[in-house]
Structure formats: C-alpha cells, structure tokens
Amino acid sequence: MKITDLAITPIAFADPPLLNATGVHEPLALRTVVQLHVADGVVGLGEGSGELVVLERLARVRPALVGQSVFDTSAIEAIVFAELGNDVPPIQKRSVFSIIEVACLDAQGKLLGLPVVDLLGGAVRQTVTYSGYLFYKWAGHPGQAADEWGEALDPAGLVAQAARMIDLHGFGSLKLKGGVFPPDQEIAAVRALAEAFPGIPLRIDPNGAWSVATSQYVAAELAGVLEYLEDPTLTTPAMAQVAAAASMPLATNMCVVSPETVPEAIRLGAVQIVLSDHHYWGGLRHTRELGALCATFGLGLSMHSNSHLGISLAAMTHVAAATPNLAYACDTHYPWNSGDDVITVPFEFADGALRVPAGPGLGVELDEAKLFRLHRQYVASGRTTRADTAYLRQVDPAYDPSLPRF
Known part of the structure; x- marks a missing residue:
C-alpha cells in the first residue's frame, strides 16, 4: 500500500x-x-x-x-x-x-x-506498569488560579501529590524529578515518601544537576531507599565515578541516547539501567533492538517520557509489551496532560498499569x-519552542540553569 x-x-x-x-x-x-x-x-x-x-x-x-x-x-x-x-x-x-x-x-x-504489538513480535505481557511521576510545582502559573494538584515545594507537598497520584491511578512506584532544590531538601523529600509509602519503589532524577561529589553524597544518604538513581551527573565518565561508589543502580536517558553511546557506558560500567524512548531511538523496532542489546550486556531496561499525549502512550505501551526484559515500571507524564488528549477515548490506569490496546494498529482514534x-x-500562542529557563526567569530574573547546579 x-x-x-x-x-x-x-x-x-x-x-x-x-x-x-x-x-x-x-x-x-x-x-x-x-x-x-x-x-x-x-x-x-x-x-x-x-x-x-x-x-x-x-x-x-x-x-x-x-x-x-x-x-x-x-x-x-x-x-x-x-x-x-x-x-x-x-x-x-x-x-x-x-x-x-x-x-x-x-x-x-x-x-x-x-x-502494533503483533507487528513487533507479539506481546510478552498483556499489561504494562507505569510509575507515578512527581514534580516540585507551583500552585498555579503566575497570574492564574491554583490548579487541581496544588503546590508541592516541600516534602509534605510531595507526599500529598503522591497520595493523589496513587488514589487516582494506583501507581505502585514513584519517581521524583529532582535537581530543583539543594540536595539535602530533596533527600528529605525522598525519605518522607519512603515513610509515607513503605514498600513502594522510589527513584529520583535530577537531570545531571549534581556534581560527582554531590551525587556520591546523595547516593550514600539514600542507600537502601532508592530503587535506582537516574542521571545524577553529566557525562558517561562522571556517571561511572558515581556508579563505582553507589549501592543502588544508576539509570540514564542522558548519557546513553543512541547505539553510538552504548560502548563507552558498558566499558566504564557507568549505568546499570537504560531508559529507552522510541522518540529518540528511532521508533518502536529500534527500541526492541535496544532491549536485545541491554539483555546481551546484562543491563536493566525501563522507559523515559516527556510531556506527551495518548498516541505516544499507546506506542510506548505496545513496544513495552513486546520487549521481554523491560522489567521496571515505565515513566509517563500522562496524568499531568491527559485532560487535553487528542484521542477519542483517553487512557485510564488500573493499578498503575495499562492493558495493551487491542488494535488494530495502535488501538486509538483521533x-x-x-x-x-x-x-x-x-x-x-505564537510559541515554537520549549523555554523552561526563560519562563522561570520571568519570576526569578537571576535564575542560572548551568549544570551542575549543586
């Protein structure tokens, strides 16, 4: 055709x-x-x-x-x-x-x-688990009323956010987007989450905002608390220094982003878990190939996300269902953005998971x-690009996004 x-x-x-x-x-x-x-x-x-x-x-x-x-x-x-x-x-x-x-x-x-899952070799699981994605956040955008999630700028706010995520969607693991506040504040937040939700796997991702020394400090402070530590610092050699001292696995979607970046990470022992993303890896079939590569070298596999809607979520679910060694709950921003979805029937999580759409194709309609x-x-809107730094500078003109921040 x-x-x-x-x-x-x-x-x-x-x-x-x-x-x-x-x-x-x-x-x-x-x-x-x-x-x-x-x-x-x-x-x-x-x-x-x-x-x-x-x-x-x-x-x-x-x-x-x-x-x-x-x-x-x-x-x-x-x-x-x-x-x-x-x-x-x-x-x-x-x-x-x-x-x-x-x-x-x-x-x-x-x-x-x-x-689509059948076009990728067939489903090895009928449901795909996802992780609740927590963020520090303002109550609302400047000049606007507070949104339904409210403010989360301290441990208590994040615990309340997590409780709502779990109540609404049943997530059985939680990830915090870090790199926002000094590390001791974020360590306190992770500990508060561990106390509030015992037994639920926890992750934190500061997007390379920490130096090697800070990353090693956080890893030591959260030993026995984190399921994995994601991209604490920038560059593969720096990640290797942290991995050598950390008790928990290191995960990445920043230093392993393409086939060309895999050999150095393996040679240095920089990461133990790769976060796949079909948007970056060249589609669903290449993501399946990444799964085979990770299996060959004994690396764990999960899935990264960014702000997305239901077409992407459907694709993520199909490829995750077809990848045998994807053993960690996948990231998703969907609870933050599903109200504006462009599919006729938005997805609903049950116990933090989605059933693989039955099809045909992705199983969604526009x-x-x-x-x-x-x-x-x-x-x-007149918008053509994402500008997180410029937007924050409207509130804090002196804000410096240079990494590492801490």
Missing part, C-alpha cells in the same frame, strides 16, 4: 508549572501529530516533539514519502536520513523518523487487522475536533 500524504499538525496543550533542573514548564506544551495517508483511505497516527525544527524536518521529508510502501519502513528510514542530509545529527534524524515509523506501524496494523482546537491554540 502506497503512502499518499503526510499531514503535519502542531498543537499546544495545557501543562502545569512543573519545576526541573533547567526551569519550569510553561502553561502550554508543544507537540506534533502526524496523519499518514495510505492509498485505500487508511490513516496512520504518530506523535512527537512540537519543536519548530522538527516540524520543518518533517515537512522536508514529506514529498519523498509519497509513493513509498507503508510496509517498507527500512526504505523510509533511509529516505529520511538522505533527505535531512549531513547537516542534521543522526539522533535528530531518528527523532523525525520515529514519528513517521509509528504512523506506518499504525497504518500497517489497520490494514492487516492486527495490533478526535479531529480536539486536534483542530489544540492547533488553533498553538497558532494563537
């Missing part, structure tokens, strides 16, 4: 004021939805970054996709790489291809009457009216 067109729609949807190592989320998050049209009327869906450069690159490859077989994703990947040329780094080419590949797989599944509304919101 031949591809006849690729419709590219940027959207903007509501996002709470979630704090991180480089600033705070703006009131609107940006995303791109693609609709891959096939000759017999089938449309495959894909979702990815809403950055202007990604939109431009999708538009750049769009004409070359017309006439290609929707089943020939290897040829389509080669076309994407060729059309983007040598001026675009491989990892950025993969992020463009990943959006298109998911749409191809969705269309393939619809044509064959099969769920709500055209919602897509149109969020596209108009994108146009009206």
